[in-house]
Amino acid sequence: MNKKSFYFDDYNHYSKNQLNNKSRLNISEDRIYLLFFVFFCLISIFAVKIFATSLKETNFKNTQNYYASSFKPLRSDITDRTGEILAKNINVYNAAIKPNLIKNKKNFILKLQLLYPEIEIQNIKENLKKNKYFYLKKNINEKERAKLWSLGEKGLLFETIQTRIYPHKNLFSHVIGQTDTDNTGISGIEKSFNKQLQSIDEPVTMTLDTNIQFLIREELIKFQKVFNSIGSASILMDINSGEILSMISLPDFDINKRETIDNVKYINRATKGVYELGSVFKTFTLAGALNEGIVETNTEFKNLPKKITCAGRPIGEYDDKIPSDLTAEQILVRSGNIGSVRIGQKIGATKMRNFLQNIGVLNKIEFDIEEVGEPVPFRWGKCKLATASFGHGITTTLLQLAKGYSIISNGGFNIKPTLIKREIKNNKKDRILNKEISEKINPILRKIVSTKEGTANFANISGYEVGGKTGTAQKSINGVYSKNKINTFVAVFPTSKPKYILSVLIDDPKPSNDYIYHYKDGSGWKYKGTPYNTAGWTSVEIAGKIIEKIGPILAINKIDFYDNHVVKKSN
Numbered sequence: 001m002n003k004k005s006f007y008f009d010d011y012n013h014y015s016k017n018q019l020n021n022k023s024r025l026n027i028s029e030d031r032i033y034l035l036f037f038v039f040f041c042l043i044s045i046f047a048v049k050i051f052a053t054s055l056k057e058t059n060f061k062n063t064q065n066y067y068a069s070s071f072k073p074l075r076s077d078i079t080d081r082t083g084e085i086l087a088k089n090i091n092v093y094n095a096a097i098k099p100n101l102i103k104n105k106k107n108f109i110l111k112l113q114l115l116y117p118e119i120e121i122q123n124i125k126e127n128l129k130k131n132k133y134f135y136l137k138k139n140i141n142e143k144e145r146a147k148l149w150s151l152g153e154k155g156l157l158f159e160t161i162q163t164r165i166y167p168h169k170n171l172f173s174h175v176i177g178q179t180d181t182d183n184t185g186i187s188g189i190e191k192s193f194n195k196q197l198q199s200i201d202e203p204v205t206m207t208l209d210t211n212i213q214f215l216i217r218e219e220l221i222k223f224q225k226v227f228n229s230i231g232s233a234s235i236l237m238d239i240n241s242g243e244i245l246s247m248i249s250l251p252d253f254d255i256n257k258r259e260t261i262d263n264v265k266y267i268n269r270a271t272k273g274v275y276e277l278g279s280v281f282k283t284f285t286l287a288g289a290l291n292e293g294i295v296e297t298n299t300e301f302k303n304l305p306k307k308i309t310c311a312g313r314p315i316g317e318y319d320d321k322i323p324s325d326l327t328a329e330q331i332l333v334r335s336g337n338i339g340s341v342r343i344g345q346k347i348g349a350t351k352m353r354n355f356l357q358n359i360g361v362l363n364k365i366e367f368d369i370e371e372v373g374e375p376v377p378f379r380w381g382k383c384k385l386a387t388a389s390f391g392h393g394i395t396t397t398l399l400q401l402a403k404g405y406s407i408i409s410n411g412g413f414n415i416k417p418t419l420i421k422r423e424i425k426n427n428k429k430d431r432i433l434n435k436e437i438s439e440k441i442n443p444i445l446r447k448i449v450s451t452k453e454g455t456a457n458f459a460n461i462s463g464y465e466v467g468g469k470t471g472t473a474q475k476s477i478n479g480v481y482s483k484n485k486i487n488t489f490v491a492v493f494p495t496s497k498p499k500y501i502l503s504v505l506i507d508d509p510k511p512s513n514d515y516i517y518h519y520k521d522g523s524g525w526k527y528k529g530t531p532y533n534t535a536g537w538t539s540v541e542i543a544g545k546i547i548e549k550i551g552p553i554l555a556i557n558k559i560d561f562y563d564n565h566v567v568k569k570s571n
Helices: 006-057 105-115 121-130 142-149 188-192 194-199 210-226 278-292 328-333 337-347 349-358 382-389 398-409 435-450 539-556 559-565
Strands: 085-097 134-140 156-165 231-238 244-250 307-310 313-316 467-477 480-493 500-507 516-518 526-528
Touching: 085 121, 085 142, 105 121, 121 134, 134 142, 134 156, 142 156, 188 194, 210 231, 210 244, 210 500, 210 539, 231 398, 231 539, 278 328, 278 337, 278 349, 278 382, 278 398, 278 435, 278 467, 278 480, 307 337, 307 382, 313 337, 313 382, 328 337, 328 435, 337 349, 337 382, 349 382, 398 435, 398 480, 398 500, 435 467, 435 480, 467 539, 480 539, 500 539
Parallel strands: none
Antiparallel strands: 085 134, 085 156, 231 244, 231 500, 307 313, 467 480, 480 500, 516 526
């Protein structure tokens, strides 16, 4: 009865064996899991160590395509009004050597010599012996990097950095400015708009036109050689909006190479230079008198002497043939000094000063770059009024001169010169002069260019209706007037409906014996040599050549040119 059945005994035996086997199996699996875990930990520790070591030793990005998809510029682009790149951040590389990773140093030196025959190999040899890592080449481009990469040396490492490049080199040097090694603006637009350039992805768009800038600069360079001047400058500005299409100062410099910005040689003569500009102020004198209702263009001034004195100092006419009886209009056309003094005396010192301040000539101008000059202050008095009336003893910048002429010629509307393209929130304009001033002054400016009595015939370019005023002034050096001159011409065109103002300044021009002038009176007459180093023979000629070059570009870029001059097909 107590005897177990055969089946039960067999089953019991089987169960015991199975349990024993299963126990052994569990022990084996635990060992495998343990070994795998240990192995995984070792691998992980090893990987982390390698990664940490690589970071510690190099801190370099030495993979070929590291920035191919992750590049984000530290600084936004600067473009011209058409989208042309003027300033941009790009990747460059510093090539460094870690001597302990180079197995065959002699072979490495040989390969370097073959790749760069001009390289100073002795310094490299000495640095290799020191067994400390050093830079082989800095700021190399991708092509140069690829050449070095082809050497296949593990000890040759590459650091990826960003640098600022200026594709047009000298062309915009004075207005764009520069950045330092930390990508921070230190001059020009780079400095004034530094925060914006560092914080946005969109480019900063300037009002400048690259094509126009190039053409004007070429003419300035050519004539700087013709007249052997020490410098020159020009501004082309929209007379109604204040947008500057071109601003140039010579000498200029390659922004990509220059390291210092405090060389007086490279002063921005368009904005920073403060000058006595001479007879271009006579337009302001007449405009001020017209605005006050003191004179009219046909007001006669009789028995004007050829010379007067003020505080014992003589004031004379530059032209002894100028008539003694002149109207206010003729005084400006003939550029009479004494006549301008008489007009100024009618205005008075207070009203004259207020007028010049109102059009932005006397006070430091607010502008998009910091490199702006401040007119020299002075006390207004009898003699100061007299000399200021014809542009002597009073200073301003070329930029302020352009602004003043714009206001006088655009219907009396105040403008703010700008280098930055901005959205116009409203079309409301602030009129600060009587509208009639422009209607009276612009035809006179046209006569200065188009008639024999005027002083600017060389700027009478057919088809552009150019008007303007010349200015010749002696340079003051250490408070003493010298024989050196500042020659200026301000052109307004077209005078019937002014759109542009072009101001040209040339610093210390000399007469040219070889330059051939072509008269614009239809006679085809030519004249060789410069009889006088005055504005009519220098800055006027330059302005005329500039307008010939840029006139077609300005015309085709304007919608109203098509509307007014192109024959349209009828429906």
